[in-house]
Amino acid sequence: MVDALLRVKRLLKHFGGVIATDHVDLSIAPGEIHALIGPNGAGKTTLIHQLSGALRADGGRIFFDGRDITRVSLHERVHFGVARSYQITSIFRGSTVVHNLALAVLARTGSSLRFWRPLAKEDPLFEEARALAGQIGLGGRENMVAGQLAHGEQRQLEVGLALATRARLLLLDEPMAGLGPQESQRMVALLARLKGTITLLLVEHDMDAVFRLADRISVLDSGRIIATGAPEAIRNNAEVKRAYLGEEAAAL
Amino acid sequence: MHNRLVVGTLLLLVAFPLAAEHWDQLFYVSFATRILIYALAASSLNLILGYGGMVSFGHAAFLGIGAYTVAILMEQGVSSAWVSWPLAVMVSALFALVIGAISLRTRGVYFIMITLAFAQMVYYLFISLRAYGGEDGLNLAGRSHLGFGLNLTSDLTFYYVVLALGVTCLSLLQRLLNARFGQVVQAIRDNEARMEAIGFPTYRYKLICFALAGGAAGLAGALLANQSGFVSPNLLQWTQSGTLMVMVILGGVGHLYGGALGAAVFLVLEEALSAYTLHWQLGLGLVLLAIVLYARQGLAGLFVGPAPGRRSTGG
Numbered sequence: 001m002v003d004a005l006l007r008v009k010r011l012l013k014h015f016g017g018v019i020a021t022d023h024v025d026l027s028i029a030p031g032e033i034h035a036l037i038g039p040n041g042a043g044k045t046t047l048i049h050q051l052s053g054a055l056r057a058d059g060g061r062i063f064f065d066g067r068d069i070t071r072v073s074l075h076e077r078v079h080f081g082v083a084r085s086y087q088i089t090s091i092f093r094g095s096t097v098v099h100n101l102a103l104a105v106l107a108r109t110g111s112s113l114r115f116w117r118p119l120a121k122e123d124p125l126f127e128e129a130r131a132l133a134g135q136i137g138l139g140g141r142e143n144m145v146a147g148q149l150a151h152g153e154q155r156q157l158e159v160g161l162a163l164a165t166r167a168r169l170l171l172l173d174e175p176m177a178g179l180g181p182q183e184s185q186r187m188v189a190l191l192a193r194l195k196g197t198i199t200l201l202l203v204e205h206d207m208d209a210v211f212r213l214a215d216r217i218s219v220l221d222s223g224r225i226i227a228t229g230a231p232e233a234i235r236n237n238a239e240v241k242r243a244y245l246g247e248e249a250a251a252l
Numbered sequence: 253m254h255n256r257l258v259v260g261t262l263l264l265l266v267a268f269p270l271a272a273e274h275w276d277q278l279f280y281v282s283f284a285t286r287i288l289i290y291a292l293a294a295s296s297l298n299l300i301l302g303y304g305g306m307v308s309f310g311h312a313a314f315l316g317i318g319a320y321t322v323a324i325l326m327e328q329g330v331s332s333a334w335v336s337w338p339l340a341v342m343v344s345a346l347f348a349l350v351i352g353a354i355s356l357r358t359r360g361v362y363f364i365m366i367t368l369a370f371a372q373m374v375y376y377l378f379i380s381l382r383a384y385g386g387e388d389g390l391n392l393a394g395r396s397h398l399g400f401g402l403n404l405t406s407d408l409t410f411y412y413v414v415l416a417l418g419v420t421c422l423s424l425l426q427r428l429l430n431a432r433f434g435q436v437v438q439a440i441r442d443n444e445a446r447m448e449a450i451g452f453p454t455y456r457y458k459l460i461c462f463a464l465a466g467g468a469a470g471l472a473g474a475l476l477a478n479q480s481g482f483v484s485p486n487l488l489q490w491t492q493s494g495t496l497m498v499m500v501i502l503g504g505v506g507h508l509y510g511g512a513l514g515a516a517v518f519l520v521l522e523e524a525l526s527a528y529t530l531h532w533q534l535g536l537g538l539v540l541l542a543i544v545l546y547a548r549q550g551l552a553g554l555f556v557g558p559a560p561g562r563r564s565t566g567g
Contacts, residue, residue: 052449054445054448054449073453074448074449075448075449075451075452075453075454076453078449078450078451079451083449083450083451084449086446086449090443090445090446090449091443091446092439092442092443092446093442093443094442095439095442103435103436103439103447103450104450104451106432106435106436107447107450107451107452108451112432112433112435112436112452112457113432113433113460114431114432114433115424115427115428115431115432115433115434116427116428116431117431117432118427118430118431119430119431119432119434119435120430122432161446161449161450162449162450164450165450165451
């Protein structure tokens with residue numbers, strides 16, 4: 001893979017004596033959905049934190065589109081083209097859906113050091129935000145206050161905020177967290193629609209979704225990547241079964 | 253309803269000194285001027301505290317720096333308001349920029365403490381300025397000169413100048429809050445981590461907001477120095493910062509008119525209660541307690557309704 005969009009080299013992170021990211025190598029091709037799975041505490045979210053820039057790595061390098069972004073801050077990485085979503089929903093709960101999305105659009109449409117013209121009069125911004133609401137399946141819900149949406153809808157908005165940045169690589173941290181079967185279906189459909197237009201690194205516990213969506217899967221265990229490959233290969237990988245899939249693998 | 257209330261209040265503010273003059277009660281004009289100045293100071297604190305979510309416990313420093321700028325310039329023979337007032341704003345904003353740049357690297361209680369510490373440093377700085385009165389403070393030779401035939405030594409003229417400046421600042425504040433900058437700052441208050449994650453350099457926005465508030469407090473300080481004809485380190489003491497904070501909480505945190513209303517109620521209560529008892533702060537404390545327990549949006553929330561322009565939904 002010469003033309004990887006994201007390339008991670010020997011990434012290292014430790015908290016005191018605990019190694020959370022143990023020399024992780026990872027490369028993600030443009031357009032691919034790459035799933036990252038692993039047992040609780042394997043270091044998946046810590047890895048996302050480092051890839052997004054929320055947490056500084058202790059060692060190693062991160063390249064995006066050929067550029068070294070290891071020392072680039074969280075908000076700057078968004079403009080490079082890397083954005084993330086959160087496992088614990090982090091939206092603007094007191095604002096409407098369209099206002100939530102408009103903020104993300106705002107971030108990439110020029111300086112916001114503007115003190116005079118009312119934001120509400122910037123129509124193109126809100127048109128785009130409305131289009132985004134439709135795209136993430138919240139059409140008709142645009143003017144609802146985000147905190148009053150159903151849990152599933154809040155998760156859709158969570159992903160929508162990352163999507164609204166128009167980043168080329170989205171790091172999605174458990175988008176299905178806490179979703180019921182029907183809501184999960186909707187989220188899978190949403191992510192499937194994005195396939196090909198955008199590159200995804202998907203951290204997920206929902207194995208159905210992972211095997212349905214992923215082009216490739218990497219397995220993280222105790223901070224190390226123990227396997228990377230196509231879904232079939234991962235399903236049959238003995239070490240993966242031992243480390244993680246366990247009974248679930250038997251059932252598959 | 254909301255607009256009518258604002259227009260009515262404005263008319264009242266314009267008519268008030270004329271009535272006071274008519275009944276020969278000019279003392280009240282001076283008192284009302286003080287209220288207007290504190291309204292500006294408290295509103296500037298409300299910008300960072302209520303809209304920016306930055307609980308600064310050192311806001312009096314900027315008020316004091318503005319006041320001292322005017323006083324020191326006058327001591328040096330510069331009495332033009334067109335020079336000293338803008339300079340007061342700029343010096344205060346500059347101090348706020350430096351203090352903010354360091355303080356905003358901390359969060360929560362640490363931010364409260366570090367802003368308090370900086371304010372106390374500035375307080376002791378002015379105490380040590382022997383040439384400008386040190387602990388005793390400094391008397392101003394007179395009021396600033398405005399030109400255009402306006403003589404600020406007239407309490408009536410001064411009142412109207414302060415009123416015009418106050419209304420202008422509040423209108424600018426309203427504009428700013430509904431524009432991109434204000435909306436971004438309020439979103440940072442609501443969810444800073446997410447604002448970073450969608451690409452906003454939140455530190456920069458908060459710092460600019462902090463400096464703007466410092467500058468506005470500096471203007472209030474410049475006016476206060478003129479109003480009382482005297483500046484002293486007491487202006488910068490931490491209790492002053494506390495007073496401004498109480499005004500904001502009383503009036504309505506994150507409410508456009510919160511600072512103004514809070515300042516008015518605070519100073520009127522102080523004036524009215526202290527006529528009866530030395531322990532007027534007890535009465536004030538009870539009012540504050542009731543507000544915090546039963547009216548989180550402050551008096552403005554009770555009388556004017558929920559904060560306007562807080563969350564525009566657009567289009």
